[in-house]
Amino acid sequence: MKNIIIVSVVVSLVLIGIIYSYVGNIIGDDMVNILSMLAAILILGITVGVGVKYVNQMKNDTASGELADENWDGIGEYKNDLPIGWAVVFLGTIVWAIWYWFAGYPLWAYSQIGEWNEEVATHQEKFEEKWSNISEEDLSRMGEAFFSVNCAPCHGVQGDGMDGKAADLTKRLDASAVEYAIRNGSDNHLVSEYMSMPAGLLWNAVEIKQVSNYVASGFTGIGKDVYEANCASCHGMDGMGIPGVGANIRTFTPDLIKAVLDNGKKGAIGSMPSFKGRFTDTQEKAVSLYIEKLRKGEL
Numbered sequence: 326m327k328n329i330i331i332v333s334v335v336v337s338l339v340l341i342g343i344i345y346s347y348v349g350n351i352i353g354d355d356m357v358n359i360l361s362m363l364a365a366i367l368i369l370g371i372t373v374g375v376g377v378k379y380v381n382q383m384k385n386d387t388a389s390g391e392l393a394d395e396n397w398d399g400i401g402e403y404k405n406d407l408p409i410g411w412a413v414v415f416l417g418t419i420v421w422a423i424w425y426w427f428a429g430y431p432l433w434a435y436s437q438i439g440e441w442n443e444e445v446a447t448h449q450e451k452f453e454e455k456w457s458n459i460s461e462e463d464l465s466r467m468g469e470a471f472f473s474v475n476c477a478p479c480h481g482v483q484g485d486g487m488d489g490k491a492a493d494l495t496k497r498l499d500a501s502a503v504e505y506a507i508r509n510g511s512d513n514h515l516v517s518e519y520m521s522m523p524a525g526l527l528w529n530a531v532e533i534k535q536v537s538n539y540v541a542s543g544f545t546g547i548g549k550d551v552y553e554a555n556c557a558s559c560h561g562m563d564g565m566g567i568p569g570v571g572a573n574i575r576t577f578t579p580d581l582i583k584a585v586l587d588n589g590k591k592g593a594i595g596s597m598p599s600f601k602g603r604f605t606d607t608q609e610k611a612v613s614l615y616i617e618k619l620r621k622g623e624l
């Protein structure tokens with residue numbers, strides 16, 4: 326018995342010491358912290374006290390009462406009534422479990438994420454109301470602010486892709502990106518969920534180089550013939566794309582930016598994450614305008 330008490334006291338003191346070493350510096354003279362620390366010590370004391378009491382009882386107790394008929398190798402059971410408290414708690418647990426699953430926490434509880442989503446939705450509605458009719462000039466200025474927060478971390482403040490970390494938005498497509506699309510195909514839902522570009526439309530390395538340079542340099546130079554024979558049927562003679570058939574590979578249009586923002590984009594450089602649902606229509610339009618200006622060098 327004595328040993329148990331000594332061990333418990335030592336363990337308690339060690340625990341208190343550990344807690345104090347972690348939180349001691351924030352206790353200071355803040356009343357609430359001091360009370361919490363005292364309460365923690367009290368709870369620890371009570372726990373150790375009750376534990377010692379029962380360990381002791383198990384050691385010394387002799388049971389008495391009426392034995393049940395069955396016994397197993399001489400080990401029997403006493404006939405005891407179900408303790409009322411236990412029965413109430415047991416039934417209560419069942420009722421609570423039913424409530425919990427069908428009406429309680431999982432379905433109806435308050436959630437911070439829910440509140441955040443609601444607040445964002447309300448804010449975006451107000452945002453749309455306030456800004457949906459502003460001039461293109463102001464939109465593009467809004468786009469700049471929007472771009473520097475959301476896109477510049479990867480694409481760079483100038484939109485140049487920071488040495489290949491992300492796509493260079495000052496031109497529509499890099500020759501290497503076009504080449505990558507021809508060799509690997511493209512399936513970024515740029516046009517629709519169903520239309521993708523198959524790999525292997527061209528195999529001749531010289532032709533691939535020529536047409537990639539032609540597209541990347543804004544549809545000038547050699548490669549025009551290869552383009553018109555192999556690509557124009559889907560992308561259009563001028564590369565502006567055909568709705569539902571081929572993507573615009575000449576300029577950034579709001580539709581194209583929206584598709585990239587919604588679906589993300591995988592390509593020669595790597596992956597751009599999807600921003601689906603994050604931005605309002607006005608914000609998407611603003612950033613598209615801004616990117617178009619970056620591409621044209623109008624800034």
Ligand code: HEC
Pocket residue numbers: 498502503504506507511512513514515516517520521522523526527536537540552555556557558559560570571572573574592
């Ligand atoms: C069968 C129709 C079809 C043909 C032919 C075709 N494309 Fe495409 N291309 C598409 C579609 C559809 C997409 C959009 C795929 C996607 O959603 O990622 C696309 C995407 C691209 C892209 C990627 C655009 C981007 O923004 O990443 C490039 C580059 C491209 N095509 C170049 C070419 C070139 C060059 C040729 C000719 C050798 C060609 N395509 C022939 C249908 C076609």
Ligand code: HEC
Pocket residue numbers: 472475476477478479480490491492494496497498499502577582585586590591592593594595596597598600612
């Ligand atoms: C986590 C980094 C990251 C962020 C943030 C990011 N992008 Fe991208 N983005 C990329 C990468 C990487 C690519 C190139 C994918 C590829 O290999 O074709 C890309 C490609 C693009 C393209 C396609 C360019 C082309 O010619 O094919 C557009 C458009 C684009 N991003 C716009 C945006 C806009 C607008 C934002 C801000 C709302 C943004 N990105 C934020 C990484 C990012």
